[in-house]
Amino acid sequence: MDLVIGKAGDREIAVDAQELVTGRTCIIAQSGAGKSWGIAVLCERLLQARVGFCLIDTEGEYSSLKDRFSLVRVGSGDGCDADIGRTNIRELMQDAICSRTAVIFDVSEIDMREKVATLADILYDLESRLRQPYLLIVEEADKFIPQSGESIKKIEEISRRGRKRGLGLLVATQRPSLVAKNVLSQCNSQIIGKLSIENDLKAVGLFFSSRQEVGELAELEPGEFFVMGGLSREKVRMRFGARVTAHRGLTPRLVPAPPAEPCAGPREERGEPEAPRAAGDAVVPVLLREEALDLAKTKRKRRFLFLEPDERIVSGERVYRPLHRVEVRYIGGLIRKATKTASFVLDGCTGCVVEIDRGLKVRPGFSDLLGLDEAAVKIVSGLANGGSTMTEIEADTHLASGVVKKAIKSLVEAKLITEVKTVGDTVVYVPLLAAEIPGLHTLRRGTDLPMEPLRGPPPEAKVTESSLRTILKGIEPTAEIVGFDTIYYPVYLVRFASERGERSILLDGCTGKEVSFPIS
Numbered sequence: 109m110d111l112v113i114g115k116a117g118d119r120e121i122a123v124d125a126q127e128l129v130t131g132r133t134c135i136i137a138q139s140g141a142g143k144s145w146g147i148a149v150l151c152e153r154l155l156q157a158r159v160g161f162c163l164i165d166t167e168g169e170y171s172s173l174k175d176r177f178s179l180v181r182v183g184s185g186d187g188c189d190a191d192i193g194r195t196n197i198r199e200l201m202q203d204a205i206c207s208r209t210a211v212i213f214d215v216s217e218i219d220m221r222e223k224v225a226t227l228a229d230i231l232y233d234l235e236s237r238l239r240q241p242y243l244l245i246v247e248e249a250d251k252f253i254p255q256s257g258e259s260i261k262k263i264e265e266i267s268r269r270g271r272k273r274g275l276g277l278l279v280a281t282q283r284p285s286l287v288a289k290n291v292l293s294q295c296n297s298q299i300i301g302k303l304s305i306e307n308d309l310k311a312v313g314l315f316f317s318s319r320q321e322v323g324e325l326a327e328l329e330p331g332e333f334f335v336m337g338g339l340s341r342e343k344v345r346m347r348f349g350a351r352v353t354a355h356r357g358l359t360p361r362l363v364p365a366p367p368a369e370p371c372a373g374p375r376e377e378r379g380e381p382e383a384p385r386a387a388g389d390a391v392v393p394v395l396l397r398e399e400a401l402d403l404a405k406t407k408r409k410r411r412f413l414f415l416e417p418d419e420r421i422v423s424g425e426r427v428y429r430p431l432h433r434v435e436v437r438y439i440g441g442l443i444r445k446a447t448k449t450a451s452f453v454l455d456g457c458t459g460c461v462v463e464i465d466r467g468l469k470v471r472p473g474f475s476d477l478l479g480l481d482e483a484a485v486k487i488v489s490g491l492a493n494g495g496s497t498m499t500e501i502e503a504d505t506h507l508a509s510g511v512v513k514k515a516i517k518s519l520v521e522a523k524l525i526t527e528v529k530t531v532g533d534t535v536v537y538v539p540l541l542a543a544e545i546p547g548l549h550t551l552r553r554g555t556d557l558p559m560e561p562l563r564g565p566p567p568e569a570k571v572t573e574s575s576l577r578t579i580l581k582g583i584e585p586t587a588e589i590v591g592f593d594t595i596y597y598p599v600y601l602v603r604f605a606s607e608r609g610e611r612s613i614l615l616d617g618c619t620g621k622e623v624s625f626p627i628s
């Protein structure tokens with residue numbers, strides 16, 4: 109029996125139901141790349157075909173399957189058919205296997221390890237006797253069968269010996285490098301989506317025939333996956349199809365805060381405890397500190413090629429980088445003037461423009477212009493590469509001579525322009541900027557990433573909305589900031605020391621890649 113799960117272009121892509129239910133499959137992709145969506149599509153197709161499965165739901169995000177299908181949801185709280193603490197799980201699972209009923213085992217509200225271990229024991233035991241095709245789906249497999257730390261041995265056993273008992277296993281993870289290798293290597297079918305962390309790309313290397321193929325994973329869009337192995341006749345790049353039921357794992361969108369309500373008095377006066385308030389929204393880190401330190405080891409410098417590195421790692425901590433998301437409206441257009449919008453992300457410490465969709469990428473931005481007034485920005489951003497005379501600057505900028513003189517003095521002091529004497533002792537001012545100033549039309553909007561409340565105090569941003577307004581006005585007089593908010597991006601600050609002195613590097617907390625900002 110084939111289950112149509114998505115499309116590759118116009119072509120429908122189907123997987124073999126027998127292989128899915130009794131085989132071993134891994135579904136791997138970084139956060140936000142569409143795993144839960146894909147798992148829900150697989151579940152919907154299995155439900156339509158009346159094939160039984162038990163899904164370990166670690167986030168309580170699959171309850172909507174019940175809106176359209178008949179299944180049993182075990183968990184705690186409203187909307188559950190059976191209470192996970194009180195129900196006889198063995199009896200329930202025996203009935204489910206025999207009647208091909210799907211079960212959602214919602215462990216989002218409880219201490220999950222113990223319950224999942226019990227479930228795995230029961231399923232293995234029952235299937236040793238019943239031998240009915242039934243699939244166990246384990247979300248966030250790195251929590252239950254980690255590569256280092258205590259693993260639920262019965263899940264490992266199911267991966268080795270489940271097939272003969274009719275008990276299949278589908279494990280899902282964002283972080284394949286953290287999942288027990290012996291389970292991953294047992295997966296004869298793979299559904300692999302976007303990944304960008306080097307360790308994770310390495311961990312899935314065993315499923316691909318070349319580095320180049322692995323490299324393609326970083327280019328996948330959300331919802332796109334490679335399906336390979338026993339599930340499909342050929343390796344295929346496809347996109348999971350539409351869901352029949354609503355997706356509950358939607359990334360919450362940031363919306364402007366409502367105006368503050370008139371307060372009924374301080375909380376203490378009302379007898380309510382003060383609730384800790386998050387200082388902002390932070391991008392969810394992917395890399396653990398140990399992994400960052402592991403990566404940092406490879407970055408230690410050595411004095412001679414063949415000797416051990418002489419640098420030592422003296423500290424490594426996660427810090428947050430303030431990033432401003434900015435939206436600017438301005439009047440532009442070469443032929444017809446029209447209102448345009450530019451949205452971009454700016455590093456709050458240096459004024460560099462950053463891209464955040466595949467890890468932090470730093471591009472030159474407005475760093476050189478920080479601290480200048482509007483006239484100085486206007487002059488330095490409009491100077492011809494070969495330089496301009498004072499009179500040319502006055503004509504180009506329409507600024508009064510006194511204002512131009514003062515601005516030029518500040519630009520020379522900041523070493524952003526220099527005076528050069530040309531023929532007949534004419535003085536021209538030549539720009540010395542480290543990088544070209546980006547035009548507003550070249551700036552790109554950042555993608556939405558999974559966010560969580562920032563823990564701890566927010567780091568200070570040197571670039572403020574008003575300093576940015578001055579810069580933008582200098583570059584484009586019609587520019588108005590119409591949107592400005594700050595999010596926080598995780599990076600690991602690692603310090604090295606050797607006889608030669610100290611230095612530090614920043615590792616991207618989502619991809620592990622080294623990020624370099626100009627000295628701020």
Ligand SMILES: Nc1ncnc2c1ncn2[C@@H]1O[C@H](COP(=O)(O)OP(=O)(O)OP(=O)(O)O)[C@@H](O)[C@H]1O
Pocket residue numbers: 137138139140141142143144145146282330331332347348349355357358359558
């Ligand atoms: N095939 C698809 N078609 C349409 N939208 C999709 C598809 N796959 C993913 N999306 C969109 O991408 C968002 C993220 O997908 P999803 O919740 O499945 O990510 P995830 O990989 O499970 O992330 P996490 O590991 O953080 O839970 C969804 O909210 C959905 O809007």
